[in-house]
Amino acid sequence: MREFITLTGARENNLKDVTLRIPKGRLTVFTGLSGSGKSSVVFDTIAVESQRQLNETYTWFVRNRLPKYERPHADAMEDLSPAIVVDQRPVGGHSRSTVGTMTDVYSVIRVLFSRCGTPSAGEATAYSFNDPSGMCPGCDGLGRTVRPDWDRILDPARSLAGGAILFPPFAVGTWQGQTYTNTPDLDVHKPVGEFTDAEREFLLRGRGTRVHVGNTGGSRAIDYEGLADRFERLYLNRDLSALSARTRETVERFLTEDTCPRCAGARLNEAALATRIRGRSIADCTRMQVTDLIAVLKELDDDPLAAPIARAAVTALERIEAIGLGYLSLDRETSTLSGGEGQRLKTVRHLGSSLTGMTYIFDEPSVGLHPRDVHRLGDLLLRLRDKGNTVLVVEHDRDVIALADHVVDMGPGAGADGGRVVFEGPPRALAASDTATGRCLRRRTxxxxxxxxxxxxxWVKGARRHNLREVTVRFPAGVLTAVTGVAGSGKSTLVAEFTAAHPEAVVVDQSSIGISARSTPATYLGIMDTVRRIFARATGGxxxxxxxxxxxxxPACEGRGVLYTDLAFMDPVTTTCHACAGRRFRDEVLRLTVDGRSIADVLEMTAEQALGFFTDGALRRRLRALRDVGLTYLALGQPLSTLSGGExxxxxxxxxxxxxxxVYVLDEPTTGLHLADVDGLLALLDRLVDGGNTVVVVEHHLDVVAHADWVIDLGPDGGRDGGRVVFEGTPRQLLAHPDSATARHLRHATGGAERR
Structure with missing residues (x-):
């Protein structure tokens, strides 16, 4: 067997002819500043080429239905093995996706109840809330009812013509609003609160009459549709997650949500919930946290019919527990999981695999992990390696780097200043090197x-959402507060309660930013309208x-700068547009300049160069924000799809x-950041606080915890064993706490005590 994956002349994104030999059957960690090229090597080059070549082994019929990958820009890649990628993309999923369905454990539990439960409701599908035979008819298997809040939608003091309908898409002046302001069947100048029961019923549910509405083509008659019927058809009888973010936010302001009274949130119909195994329903089992459910299922070992099914479920559940997620329950919606929880759940399906000779690729698997739990992640990575697989990890965590057999450090800088291999070797040698990573590894917190x-x-008072135990806590104003605690201890829930109590807070969470082929830093910052006006004033265009x-x-590339050629069954090909040489604009536009620079020249500028070019005050303020977050090396027109997660x-x-x-609330802002980049983040947080703001961060990174003015530590453990405030005080006071897991690791990081 060949001993190395060999990469020659890689030029993807900012890579500068990178040549590497990566040992097979080993754990290799890729480090470097955010934007230095780690992901470009591992994901955009090695992973893409492996998956592209694997797809070539299938028939043309199958390949046409698989994702298509373009050949990465590299001279050669040799001795690749099939790659399994576990990335940071949010698990997401709609309201029907749960931990149980995602991991397939719920399917095993359904089989258990269909075979061994009494009275039986039928086959396994009869216990599925996603199947008509099992779902609750009152909520269609969602566990909750969502209905319009008419107190918010209608203002009883106003008439229809005077703006009684407060829901923006149906308001006065909109096309749909004309249905209600033009109807001859109601007095549109009478306050809605004075309508008779019959008039209100017609407003909400009326049918069968015609109403004239105007549009750009003139006036036409349409069927009248009641306000409630139209709202339900357009917004309730469909998946809200399919709507645009802006529309979804608008609709959600006018909805009220309650637990389904028919199934009490269990999602299933009466027959499924009536089935019992030793006194427990399937809903009772899915509500338990994983550690408790394991114990319950082990009680079935003495039942010859139930035992083999229960053992299969226990095996899968123990894998979830082994990666530090034993506090989750199977009915937890995947949309509520943190990025770190979702990524670890993705690995569960691989733990039971007997495949060897694979390449497992992980993108910062330590995200969302308390330092106490990183060893569990390390055990997982080493187990995969020891089964004969190659494990590649993009990571910044010191403890994960220390586990590596081999480290590749990218740099020396980020963006155009990165893209080179600055170190290869064992972790101990990296710590002694003069790279940015080596210098950071040598220093103490x-x-x-x-x-x-x-x-x-x-204040947050009496919080009891999820696992919080009547928590009352004071967040000090005008300082930097770190909210810490092991995974599942209630940090995110507490901060969610904080933002609900203080809705004026500016929240920066881990949700992904909108990305398309046309998204750039300039468009995302909202400066392009100003740039276009500056060019229009100066050139008369x-x-x-x-x-x-x-x-x-x-016109040749429609502003993309590249031409994408779909070759049907073959790999797609992207080429630079010959008409505009990749600059996206018509020739006559490129001849129009401001101070000798065309619009394409401006988009090729870095943020730092643009600060020296523009004088507009508002535009410069937004560009300075990029300087504040350490992104001045980004080009204004660089596609967002080429940015790393940290960027x-x-x-x-x-x-x-x-x-x-x-009030700023930041959810794990160190995600994707190199140890050196964390220094810049801390300087930014200091500037925010010194500027008169209050900053709250949910964080595990000990450098951030040590730098805070105040720490709120939750625990002592996760799930039902968490939800309490273990400590409130300064970082120095936290060092002396005898029971806090955060305190133990902070003592070790600062050299105050040995880890226990």
């Missing part, structure tokens, strides 16, 4: 010498000329800065 004093307090999405777009997180943060007197 330092406590802040002097903490700020609070200027007031922001229309603003639309200076948009590659509008009149100025190159996207910081770009999102850049759009929410510079609000004096605000």
């Amino acid at each position: 330092a406590l802040k010498r002097q903490v700020r004093r609070a200027s007031g307090g922001l 229309e603003p639309g000329l200076f948009s590659f999405n509008s009149a100025g777009a190159c 996207r997180q910081r770009l999102k943060l850049a759009t929410r800065l510079h609000r004096t007197g605000a």
